[in-house]
Amino acid sequence: xxxxxxxxxxxxxxxxxxxxxxxxxxxxxxxxxxxxxxxxxxxxxxxxxxxxxxxxxxxxxxxxxxxxxxxxxxxxxxxxxxxxxxxxxxxxxxxxxxxxxxxxxxxxxxxxxxxxxxxxxxxxxxxxxxxxxxxxxxxxxxxxxxxxxxxxxxxxxxxxxxxxxxxxxxxxxxxxxxxxxxxxxxxxxxxxxxxxxxxxxxxxxxxxxxxxxxxxxxxxxxxxxxxxxxxxxxxxxxxxxxxxxxxxxxxxxxxxxxxxxxxxxxxxxxxxxxxxxxxxxxxxxxxxxxxxxxxxxxxxxxxxxxxxxxxxxxxxxxxxxxxxxxxxxx
Amino acid sequence: xxxxxxxxxxxxxxxxxxxxxxxxxxxxxxxxxxxxxxxxxxxxxxxxxxxxxxxxxxxxxxxxxxxxxxxxxxxxxxxxxxxxxxxxxxxxxxxxxxxxxxxxxxxxxxxxxxxxxxxxxxxxxxxxxxxxxxxxxxxxxxxxxxxxxxxxxxxxxxxxxxxxxxxxxxxxxxxxxxxxxxxxxxxxxxxxxxxxxxxxxxxxxxxxxxxxxxxxxxxxxxxxxxxxxxxxxxxxxxxxxxxxxxxxxxxxxxxxxxxxxxxxxxxxxxxxxxxxxxxxxxxxxxxxxxxxxxxxxxxxxxxxxxxxxxxxxxxxxxxxxxxxxxxxxxxxxxxx
Numbered sequence: 001x002x003x004x005x006x007x008x009x010x011x012x013x014x015x016x017x018x019x020x021x022x023x024x025x026x027x028x029x030x031x032x033x034x035x036x037x038x039x040x041x042x043x044x045x046x047x048x049x050x051x052x053x054x055x056x057x058x059x060x061x062x063x064x065x066x067x068x069x070x071x072x073x074x075x076x077x078x079x080x081x082x083x084x085x086x087x088x089x090x091x092x093x094x095x096x097x098x099x100x101x102x103x104x105x106x107x108x109x110x111x112x113x114x115x116x117x118x119x120x121x122x123x124x125x126x127x128x129x130x131x132x133x134x135x136x137x138x139x140x141x142x143x144x145x146x147x148x149x150x151x152x153x154x155x156x157x158x159x160x161x162x163x164x165x166x167x168x169x170x171x172x173x174x175x176x177x178x179x180x181x182x183x184x185x186x187x188x189x190x191x192x193x194x195x196x197x198x199x200x201x202x203x204x205x206x207x208x209x210x211x212x213x214x215x216x217x218x219x220x221x222x223x224x225x226x227x228x229x230x231x232x233x234x235x236x237x238x239x240x241x242x243x244x245x246x247x248x249x250x251x252x253x254x255x256x257x258x259x260x261x262x263x264x265x266x267x268x269x270x271x272x273x274x275x276x277x278x279x280x281x282x283x284x285x286x287x288x289x290x291x292x293x294x295x296x297x298x299x300x301x302x303x304x305x306x307x308x309x310x311x312x313x314x315x316x317x318x319x320x321x322x323x324x325x326x327x328x329x330x
Numbered sequence: 331x332x333x334x335x336x337x338x339x340x341x342x343x344x345x346x347x348x349x350x351x352x353x354x355x356x357x358x359x360x361x362x363x364x365x366x367x368x369x370x371x372x373x374x375x376x377x378x379x380x381x382x383x384x385x386x387x388x389x390x391x392x393x394x395x396x397x398x399x400x401x402x403x404x405x406x407x408x409x410x411x412x413x414x415x416x417x418x419x420x421x422x423x424x425x426x427x428x429x430x431x432x433x434x435x436x437x438x439x440x441x442x443x444x445x446x447x448x449x450x451x452x453x454x455x456x457x458x459x460x461x462x463x464x465x466x467x468x469x470x471x472x473x474x475x476x477x478x479x480x481x482x483x484x485x486x487x488x489x490x491x492x493x494x495x496x497x498x499x500x501x502x503x504x505x506x507x508x509x510x511x512x513x514x515x516x517x518x519x520x521x522x523x524x525x526x527x528x529x530x531x532x533x534x535x536x537x538x539x540x541x542x543x544x545x546x547x548x549x550x551x552x553x554x555x556x557x558x559x560x561x562x563x564x565x566x567x568x569x570x571x572x573x574x575x576x577x578x579x580x581x582x583x584x585x586x587x588x589x590x591x592x593x594x595x596x597x598x599x600x601x602x603x604x605x606x607x608x609x610x611x612x613x614x615x616x617x618x619x620x621x622x623x624x625x626x627x628x629x630x631x632x633x634x635x636x637x638x639x640x641x642x643x644x645x646x647x648x649x650x651x652x653x654x655x656x657x658x659x660x661x662x663x664x665x666x
Contacts, residue, residue: 129645130649138640139641140637142585142633143638146633262456303464307459307464310456311460314442314456314460321448
């Protein structure tokens with residue numbers, strides 16, 4: 001018989017999140033060894049810490065919906081719509097000469113309110129009407145994009161108060177504010193999804209909505225809640241983005257849509273719903289960020305980075321399959 | 331059963347009704363709508379969408395989805411463009427190369443979905459990223475212009491010149507033939523082949539289809555390969571219309587294709603949809619877009635209208651299905 005401690009140690013690394021953590025360490029070490037002068041510098045780490053939060057928040061916004069067996073294809077345009085209307089309020093109040101504190105408070109409120117409205121629309125279409133989430137959110141995303149374009153006429157909204165730039169560009173005690181916000185989001189998402197009855201219901205819906213409904217859970221209410229939570233996260237990502245770019249435009253962040261699906265799935269979330277961990281998603285986001293930043297530093301063509309990302313997504317899924325296949329056989 | 335078939339027949343009828351209604355509204359507001367020139371422009375501008383929708387129909391019928399079609403058609407246009415520039419200007423060979431390239435890419439999707447059992451949306455997200463990445467890396471985003479003359483001449487050909495425009499006689503653009511070919515081929519496959527019946531069976535109920543003896547893996551692989559083939563065809567047709575290749579021309583095109591098929595009444599839960607409905611859906615999509623332009627409504631409104639129409643049409647479908655389901659259950663209970 002083998003040493004018990006070793007067996008336990010190996011077993012501990014059998015779960016998906018632990019494997020992801022090892023992959024992250026591996027990738028990080030690999031990049032650091034290949035290019036210690038450029039990758040492992042304070043500057044690069046800082047720049048990654050400013051980029052990662054937006055992507056990470058989007059990925060969690062995607063993950064919470066996938067857990068219920070749905071998908072939210074409208075996250076980027078929810079964020080864009082919130083940013084554009086919020087940005088409009090910020091810009092108008094600034095030109096009107098209203099005090100910056102009041103302007104920013106009102107602006108942030110509008111960001112959240114608009115996102116909540118988008119979330120309500122998604123919730124209505126998915127939970128009340130009962131359209132398949134993929135198509136419902138495809139439709140609403142087209143709708144939100146149209147509203148965005150109607151407001152901006154294809155341009156960008158700018159002229160924010162200087163104080164607003166603080167959100168995306170300042171570090172507190174060396175930690176960038178976006179990173180702090182991201183950590184808060186992760187903790188809130190963790191408690192909401194994995195430690196509350198609301199979260200448990202969301203996972204149950206992902207496993208089997210009919211059984212969940214017969215268990216006395218209001219599926220409709222929980223779905224509304226999930227889409228609203230997802231929308232609020234989009235608003236937060238929108239605040240960070242518009243602050244970093246000092247403007248708001250409908251196309252900002254649109255590349256995050258597919259990446260966030262990739263991150264959620266890479267993080268072990270079951271695309272059919274019912275399983276998914278916040279930690280897993282965060283680890284996947286970190287892995288993707290390290291790989292893309294690293295390859296960027298090495299001067300790899302950005303289109304090739306796309307190819308590698310796609311390859312990783314498929315490979316990880318194939319490996320997952322082999323793993324579960326083994327377990328089923330054993 | 332009789333009631334259900336009646337309902338199904340009604341669905342295409344309903345779309346046709348909406349199409350006619352929308353057309354009448356637009357025609358009353360714009361005299362330019364019902365002119366032969368405008369109708370031909372609409373036809374030529376949406377042949378590619380029509381062809382690609384037919385491939386997507388098969389995928390949606392089984393309850394799958396393919397978001398890689400936009401990148402696939404971009405890759406096909408680049409491959410065909412390079413082939414025409416550097417190998418041969420022969421139209422038939424270009425068609426062959428385009429379809430082969432499309433089929434190969436579709437085959438990869440199909441094998442990954444069937445053999446690795448990864449959900450279609452994830453597989454096609456991955457292949458989309460790979461295909462568009464490779465295409466843009468290869469071309470660096472630059473256009474291919476100056477295609478061989480005989481290919482350009484081919485693209486300008488018309489059939490049955492019956493209408494006079496200035497000094498010129500114009501007829502149907504040659505590209506319409508490809509749409510007709512794709513529609514008939516898809517209809518034949520769905521109606522008369524074992525695979526086609528299997529596609530409906532699989533969309534209706536996977537488990538039952540497997541128990542009846544359909545090889546679902548083989549059907550899945552065929553389905554995505556066929557879609558690749560259709561995309562290849564569409565790529566060549568697109569190149570012949572535009573007479574140049576822009577690798578970025580199809581960004582986000584997959585959403586339009588899916589929207590058109592759904593508008594045509596295909597159930598996204600799988601199991602229901604028809605070639606006729608899809609063609610009507612594409613026509614409706616086309617007419618709405620064209621009408622908005624003709625009525626001088628800012629282009630920004632287009633997305634809003636398409637989004638609302640999409641949600642409304644699926645929503646209506648879902649609500650209707652729920653009504654019928656509850657209705658039929660009631661009947662069963664009463665009979666029992």
